[in-house]
Amino acid sequence: MSWLDFFRSTRKPEPASASAAKERLQIVLAHERIGRTREDFLPRLQQELVAVVARYVAIDPGKVAINLDRGGDMSTLAIEIELPGPKGAPAPQQAAAAGR
Amino acid sequence: MAQVIVVTSGKGGVGKTTTSAAIATGLAQRGKKTVVIDFDVGLRNLDLIMGVERRVVFDIVNVIQGEARLNQALIRDKRTENLSILPASQTRDKDALTKEGVAEIIEELGKDFDYILCDSPAGIEKGALLALYFADEAIIVTNPEVSSVRDSDRILGVLQSKSRRAEEKRDKVKEHLLVTRYDANRVERGEMLKLEDVREILAIPLLGVVPESESVLKASNTGTPVIMDAESVAGQAYKDAVGRFLGEELPHRFLEPEKKPGIFKRLFGGRAA
Numbered sequence: 001m002s003w004l005d006f007f008r009s010t011r012k013p014e015p016a017s018a019s020a021a022k023e024r025l026q027i028v029l030a031h032e033r034i035g036r037t038r039e040d041f042l043p044r045l046q047q048e049l050v051a052v053v054a055r056y057v058a059i060d061p062g063k064v065a066i067n068l069d070r071g072g073d074m075s076t077l078a079i080e081i082e083l084p085g086p087k088g089a090p091a092p093q094q095a096a097a098a099g100r
Numbered sequence: 101m102a103q104v105i106v107v108t109s110g111k112g113g114v115g116k117t118t119t120s121a122a123i124a125t126g127l128a129q130r131g132k133k134t135v136v137i138d139f140d141v142g143l144r145n146l147d148l149i150m151g152v153e154r155r156v157v158f159d160i161v162n163v164i165q166g167e168a169r170l171n172q173a174l175i176r177d178k179r180t181e182n183l184s185i186l187p188a189s190q191t192r193d194k195d196a197l198t199k200e201g202v203a204e205i206i207e208e209l210g211k212d213f214d215y216i217l218c219d220s221p222a223g224i225e226k227g228a229l230l231a232l233y234f235a236d237e238a239i240i241v242t243n244p245e246v247s248s249v250r251d252s253d254r255i256l257g258v259l260q261s262k263s264r265r266a267e268e269k270r271d272k273v274k275e276h277l278l279v280t281r282y283d284a285n286r287v288e289r290g291e292m293l294k295l296e297d298v299r300e301i302l303a304i305p306l307l308g309v310v311p312e313s314e315s316v317l318k319a320s321n322t323g324t325p326v327i328m329d330a331e332s333v334a335g336q337a338y339k340d341a342v343g344r345f346l347g348e349e350l351p352h353r354f355l356e357p358e359k360k361p362g363i364f365k366r367l368f369g370g371r372a373a
Contacts, residue, residue, distance in 0.1 A: 010145050016290020021246050022297045027299065 031070050042068065046079065053081055060084060101209040105217050106235040106273075108259075110251030112222030114243045115280040118316055119338075120219035121149045122327040123239065126181035126342030129327075130216040135174065137186040137205075139231035140221035141197055144188035150177065151323025152185055161189035164201030170208055179328070184213075194227045205232050224258055233264050237274040239307060243281045244293040249301055252277075256304065276307035278341060283312045283359045295355060308341030310334050311354040 046066050053059060063082035069075060107120045117138075124136035137148035141161060147153040152175045158168035164188075170186075177183040186205075189196065209216050220231035232238065238259055242252040259273050260266055266273070279298055286292040299306055315332030319325065327342070329335040333354050340350045 016291050018287070018293050018297070021293050022301070025246055025249055025293075025301055028250060032250075032253065033257070 027070060031075070042077070045077075050081065057083055059097055102206075102213050102216050103236050104206060104210075104237060105237045106213060106220055106232040107217060107239045107241060108220040108228065108232055108255050109241040109248065110222065110224065110228075110255040111243075111248045114241050114248050115310070115316075116222070116241050117145050117149050117219055118320065118326060119239065119241050119278060119280065120146060120217055121325040122335075122338040123342055123345070124215075125150075125177075125183060125325040126218045126327045126338055127178050127215050127217075127345075128180045129184065130342065130346060131225045133182045133212065134215045134217065135184045135186060135209050135213045136217040136219060137231075138188035138219050139227050140219065141188045141192060141194040141195070141227055142190065143221065144190050145306045146185065146219050147175075147187045148323060149320055150176065150185050150325060151179075153323070156187045159187045159189040160205065161192045161196040162203075163205060164196065164198060170205060179324075190303060194221075194225070194347075195298045197227060197230050199233065202230050202234065206230075224255065228255075229258070229262060232259055232273075233262070235263055235273050236265070237276065239278050240302070240304065241278050241280055242298060242302065244279060244283075244287070244295070244298055246293075249293070249298060251257040252302055254303070259298070275304040276345070277302055278307045278310065280310040282309050282313070282354070283314045284355060288357050295352075306352070308337055308345055309352055309355060310341070
């Protein structure tokens with residue numbers, strides 16, 4: 001290491017974060033502006049879907065996983081409901097409670 | 101008929117009260133009869149920023165509840181002619197504000213003043229909703245930072261749906277963007293959202309850009325609206341913003357990083373104001 005290195009910055013430059021800020025804002029605001037005109041329907045959609053499934057299959061309300069990924073071009077809503085095995089199925093009333 | 105202007109942002113700590121004090125003082129300096137109302141009931145601070153905290157006797161809640169007349173609660177600024185302050189209550193809770201009460205106050209003030217500035221509290225609760233309800237124009241104070249931009253967008257939505265103009269289906273509230281705490285050096289390094297990014301995202305007309313400046317803290321320390329500090333870049337930026345508000349066409353300043361001072365300036369010069 002030459003003595004000149006003392007004056008040079010040895011740190012690698014970090015990627016600029018401002019462009020990440022802009023991109024994230026554009027995506028989140030695009031979704032929030034749509035939601036402004038109507039109320040947030042996702043919680044109800046989720047409840048109703050789970051209720052429909054519970055009408056036909058006994059499910060454990062604790063084994064429902066909901067994932068939402070809001071992207072720039074496409075958003076996905078994934079609802080994963082674990083169906084009980086032959087043993088230890090919860091009582092139907094319990095499953096129906098998930099729909100409320 | 102007086103113009104009602106709300107200074108709002110959604111997010112706290114972005115400079116609403118600093119802006120309210122500066123713009124109100126600036127309008128009064130230009131000869132406009134101006135009153136500035138603090139809507140932050142329970143957390144009043146406009147009195148401190150304006151340097152009148154020791155002269156508060158009655159407040160907006162006293163007037164609404166009929167315990168004092170409006171004239172008794174108004175504080176006339178001693179340094180700036182044409183300027184009055186209506187303080188918020190520090191002890192009552194925010195439910196003491198009512199739409200009818202505020203309507204009466206604004207109507208009465210409208211007889212005597214050219215401009216009524218409403219300094220909104222943060223959030224989108226009752227105090228903030230009442231501050232913007234009667235507005236003809238809105239100054240949206242935004243920092244170049246994600247949460248502030250998002251909250252500004254939200255408050256624009258509220259203005260378009262919950263203001264009196266929106267409810268009565270009249271012309272919409274005129275929107276002005278004021279970007280504050282802008283640091284051109286950090287923008288150049290890619291660490292801060294560019295002015296153009298904020299403008300593109302919020303898409304409302306730009307009133308001004310106030311650079312990050314040490315003089316803002318100095319001004320609040322002493323209770324002097326920063327616009328009275330003609331040396332400071334923030335003071336000058338607010339002065340420009342007031343000019344633009346009154347219809348002047350002025351170029352935006354302080355958007356580029358300061359030239360690095362030469363070695364002599366660095367050794368012997370003072371700090372930038």
